[in-house]
Amino acid sequence: MQVLGIVGPSDSGKTTLVERLAERLSGDGRVATVKHLKTEPTVDTEGKDTARHRAAGAAVTFGITDDAGWFATGADRSLDETLDEVAADADYALVEGYSASPLPTVALGGRDHAGETVATAPEADAVDLDEVVAAVDALEPYESLGSLVAEVKASPDARYAGAIATFTGRVRTQEDADDEPTEHLEFEKYDGVAEERLATIRSELEARDGVHEVRMHHRTGVVEAGEDIVFVVVLAGHRREAFETVEDGIDRLKDEVPLFKKEVTVDDAFWSHERPE
Amino acid sequence: MHWRLFATLAETAGDTEVEVDVDAGATVGDAFDALLETYPALEDEVLDEDGDLYEHVRLLHEGRDPFSEEDGFETVLEDGDELALFPPVSGG
Numbered sequence: 001m002q003v004l005g006i007v008g009p010s011d012s013g014k015t016t017l018v019e020r021l022a023e024r025l026s027g028d029g030r031v032a033t034v035k036h037l038k039t040e041p042t043v044d045t046e047g048k049d050t051a052r053h054r055a056a057g058a059a060v061t062f063g064i065t066d067d068a069g070w071f072a073t074g075a076d077r078s079l080d081e082t083l084d085e086v087a088a089d090a091d092y093a094l095v096e097g098y099s100a101s102p103l104p105t106v107a108l109g110g111r112d113h114a115g116e117t118v119a120t121a122p123e124a125d126a127v128d129l130d131e132v133v134a135a136v137d138a139l140e141p142y143e144s145l146g147s148l149v150a151e152v153k154a155s156p157d158a159r160y161a162g163a164i165a166t167f168t169g170r171v172r173t174q175e176d177a178d179d180e181p182t183e184h185l186e187f188e189k190y191d192g193v194a195e196e197r198l199a200t201i202r203s204e205l206e207a208r209d210g211v212h213e214v215r216m217h218h219r220t221g222v223v224e225a226g227e228d229i230v231f232v233v234v235l236a237g238h239r240r241e242a243f244e245t246v247e248d249g250i251d252r253l254k255d256e257v258p259l260f261k262k263e264v265t266v267d268d269a270f271w272s273h274e275r276p277e
Numbered sequence: 278m279h280w281r282l283f284a285t286l287a288e289t290a291g292d293t294e295v296e297v298d299v300d301a302g303a304t305v306g307d308a309f310d311a312l313l314e315t316y317p318a319l320e321d322e323v324l325d326e327d328g329d330l331y332e333h334v335r336l337l338h339e340g341r342d343p344f345s346e347e348d349g350f351e352t353v354l355e356d357g358d359e360l361a362l363f364p365p366v367s368g369g
Contacts (some may be wrong), residue, residue, distance in 0.1 A: 190281065193337065218369070229369065230368065253369060254367075256366070257366060257368050258335075260284035261367040271285050271364070271367070273333075273365040
């Protein structure tokens with residue numbers, strides 16, 4: 001899934017730009033949109049059955065029709081978990097208004113933002129849509145465990161597969177209760193060479209008997225404590241080769257792919273290779 | 278010749294990408310010497326007491342290991358080649 005943030009002051013036409021991009025991109029794939037709201041959602045107004053469910057303490061409420069769409073409301077939801085979830089079946093996600101999130105971003109009206117700049121313009125009408133669409137397609141895709149599992153399930157070989165094994169590496173906060181907590185990790189990658197190594201590992205593992213698909217993805221930049229770092233997903237005929245291959249996949253990734261981890265704790269920052277685990 | 282440095286080596290040098298001047302027909306060894314001349318502080322991090330490259334330090338030429346796949350320090354460089362130097366990888 002390709003993710004694009006759109007930020008800007010309230011009169012700069014963020015929503016207009018999201019509309020134009022959504023119309024344009026929905027010809028190429030499924031588009032998800034996310035909007036940062038500053039006030040309580042008004043989709044589900046007081047007195048409706050679903051509002052009564054919510055008021056009674058439901059953490060998540062769905063309103064689903066047979067053929068006229070659906071909506072959901074809920075108590076807690078972060079942008080990250082939302083992107084992880086929609087990545088399973090969307091090709092694009094347009095995210096309006098999260099200027100503090102490190103997403104590739106189109107910034108209108110000079111708005112500051114935490115992510116890489118895809119384009120800047122004074123307002124929506126000044127944005128070159130062709131350029132933005134080309135830049136979005138060239139971005140590194142956003143992957144989650146769900147998106148990789150969905151991808152292997154769509155394999156033409158899925159009919160011969162009785163097993164999916166997955167590995168998720170995440171940021172461990174502490175080794176034990178006395179350990180100084182890790183705040184985040186920062187991963188640096190040798191662009192180009194890392195992808196080549198991953199492609200080699202993938203094709204060698206996929207050449208094994210009974211292994212149909214292998215997907216590996218490693219996030220880079222800052223990954224906060226508790227968040228996911230790396231995924232390995234294997235689609236195989238049977239569980240044995242699925243388990244073996246997922247283990248070999250993560251072991252080889254850690255040994256062979258030029259990625260470098262810096263750990264940042266409350267008081268300290270150090271490169272992982274200088275402190276063997 | 279273009280060098281890429283990573284992790285501790287980039288911090289020691291203070292740069293992640295470096296151009297070093299070498300003559301036409303130069304080898305990986307020539308470009309390596311030129312790199313250490315530009316950043317003398319790197320020497321302690323990459324060379325052992327005998328002046329050999331530490332086993333844990335990786336050098337790549339165009340994404341390949343010149344010591345196992347090419348002629349090591351004698352590998353002749355082509356114009357525009359990329360070299361990289363990095364400490365042990367630590368993904369995952």
